Amino acid sequence: DGGITQSPKYLFRKEGQNVTLSCEQNLNHDAMYWYRQDPGQGLRLIYYSQIVNDFQKGDIAEGYSVSREKKESFPLTVTSAQKNPTAFYLCASSLQPTDTQYFGPGTRLTVL
Amino acid sequence: QQQVKQSPQSLIVQKGGISIINCAYENTAFDYFPWYQQFPGKGPALLIAIRPDVSEKKEGRFTISFNKSAKQFSLHIMDSQPGDSATYFCAASKNRDQTGANNLFFGTGTRLTVIP
Numbered sequence: 433d434g435g436i437t438q439s440p441k442y443l444f445r446k447e448g449q450n451v452t453l454s455c456e457q458n459l460n461h462d463a464m465y466w467y468r469q470d471p472g473q474g475l476r477l478i479y480y481s482q483i484v485n486d487f488q489k490g491d492i493a494e495g496y497s498v499s500r501e502k503k504e505s506f507p508l509t510v511t512s513a514q515k516n517p518t519a520f521y522l523c524a525s526s527l528q529p530t531d532t533q534y535f536g537p538g539t540r541l542t543v544l
Numbered sequence: 545q546q547q548v549k550q551s552p553q554s555l556i557v558q559k560g561g562i563s564i565i566n567c568a569y570e571n572t573a574f575d576y577f578p579w580y581q582q583f584p585g586k587g588p589a590l591l592i593a594i595r596p597d598v599s600e601k602k603e604g605r606f607t608i609s610f611n612k613s614a615k616q617f618s619l620h621i622m623d624s625q626p627g628d629s630a631t632y633f634c635a636a637s638k639n640r641d642q643t644g645a646n647n648l649f650f651g652t653g654t655r656l657t658v659i660p
Contacts, residue, residue, distance in 0.1 A: 472553075474633060474650035475588070490647070522587050532578065533648060535587035
């Protein structure tokens with residue numbers, strides 16, 4: 433069963449704590465992306481990776497970090513430096529960087 | 545600065561009616577325009593996409609109309625059904641920028657409600 437999986441579906445954290453969101457794909461896609469979705473603002477790009485061991489900042493990278501040690505995995509860490517981390521986080525992937533992006537089911541992060 | 549402007553923010557349509565969602569952009573380098581459909585608590589799913597070499601693309605009840613000179617494109621949902629109730633996002637991208645990435649710029653979304 434191919435696709436993009438994100439875990440956990442819901443995540444709660446206390447202020448000041450770092451938290452890591454998982455994104456895995458078994459589609460053999462080269463490129464992977466992280467977006468943040470807030471009500472009324474659409475999706476905004478946090479980080480993207482075109483290939484293993486490479487990643488680039490998107491429009492709102494401050495307070496976030498990523499790694500791409502394996503082709504199928506692109507975890508996102510929300511650090512304590514992110515001022516307003518409560519949001520719906522979406523991971524996406526595409527076969528090549530210029531191809532259509534397909535999205536995972538998302539992780540809803542709530543900071544208490 | 546919103547690269548892609550989408551309207552309306554919300555839309556209510558009777559079952560069987562036509563739903564129309566509009567998007568506009570400024571960057572003439574954009575050459576790929578997808579529409580995504582998102583149900584509550586789920587990730588967006590690609591619905592239909594168009595490139596600027598054609599003015600219209602139809603897939604089933606869904607049609608994209610593209611006006612290159614006006615820098616506008618729209619989604620038309622014919623014979624709208626209650627199951628179409630979702631949030632719809634338009635997006636735009638350049639096929640390849642300096643880094644070679646297909647960075648998508650999204651509209652702010654339209655919440656469609658189809659009344660039975």
